Amino acid sequence: MKPIKLPVNLTGLMNFSLGYKHCPQKTGLPPGTPVYTGSAPAEPIQIELIDYNENELNQTKLKSLEDCFVCKDTPTVSWINITGLHDIEKIQQISRHFNLHPLVQEDIVHVGQRPKIEEYDDYLFLVMKMLTYDEEKQAVESEQVSFIVRENCLITFQERKGDVFEQIRERIRSENGRIRKMGSDYLAYALMDAILDNYFQILDVFGEKIERQEEQLLSHFDKVILPEIHNLKRDLTILRKSVWPLREMAGGLERSESSLIHAETHAFLRDLYDHTIQIIDTIESFRDVTSGLMDLYLSIVSNRMNEVMKVLTLIATIFIPLGFVAGVFGMNFESMPELKWHWAYPVGFWGAIIVIVSVMVWFFKRKKWL
Secondary structure (H helix, E strand, O other), X not given: OOOEOOOHHHOOOOOOOOOOOOOHHHOOOOOOOOEOOOOOOOOOOEEEEEEEOOOOEEEEEEOXXXXXXXXXXXXXXXXXXXXXXXXXXXXXXXXXXXXXXHHHHHHHHOOOOOOEEEEOOOOEEEEEEEEEEEOOOOEEEEEEEEEEEEOOEEEXXXXXXXXXXXXXXXXXXXXXXXXXXXXXXXXXXXXXXXXXXXXHHHHHHHHHHHHHHHHHHHHXXXXXXXXXXXXXXXXXXXXXXXXXXXXXHHHHHHHOOOOOOOHHHHHHHXXXXXXXXXXXXXXXXXXXXXXXXXXXXXXXXXXXXXXXXXXXXXXXXHXXXXXXXXXXXXXXXOOOHHHHOOOHHHHHHHHHHHHHHHHHHHHHHHOOOO
């Protein structure tokens, strides 16, 4: 099968902040044709190998793909981490050696996949979204991570450098950790749990944002907060789209009868499922609070408008009788005795105005309109 590569100006068609976008280059191609839909970095793909058992550990960066092929049937647990999905030819070479289904190859490089689990004869295929929070951009960034779980071998595919797995690597380096005594299924669980733990950290950031925006709304009103609330609601929608399918995937792993998942790992998978439910509940709570903030913002705008209209209405109400008095005294009839009175202007006109205004202000205050 001839590899297909996208031109640089056509990559990155899936903007995660806006949702999934269909790749037009896949239209009409047969199922199982790998087409990379992400942004192609300049550097080549990197392969990291961590091979271990309870007593031995070997961690190295491989220079060629052939170096990882020996890990297919070794008795030790091998974690092959591949960073970079843009080199379709090398991805196909790895897939052929480990007997991956063509549809799996397609899903690995097509980074718009939803989290899912698929069971095959001698391996499990898992897809997750690894989310990170960019402090500089103040936005959530997404990266697809694919897992191939085999007996004593785990292959992970990442889009770019940087991940949340460093603590797992440290646990593997520790000779006393449980992870050194377990198989590849437990390693896959540990990596997925690390991804979910990072979700909790992102939720902590969102929780602080929500509290800060609520205090800002109640303390001093600012129009700038409206786009901030909108962006927060959008990011929560992104999180929700990533987490909801995780519940199905974690539940499928827990209920799986595959021989690749050992009995002692099922208890940890139940804990993974509980974490997904907890994250979903937190996200739904945050979305409700964010919707409440939006309603609060609109209520504050409406109340401010009502206060302005109230003041204008009171001013207009006060000036209605004043205009009537001014109109009466402005009529130039010879038979009006007030026009010939010496105190008509200071006493008659201004006295009437002062009395009317005083009575109206007293009445408004009694009604608590002022």
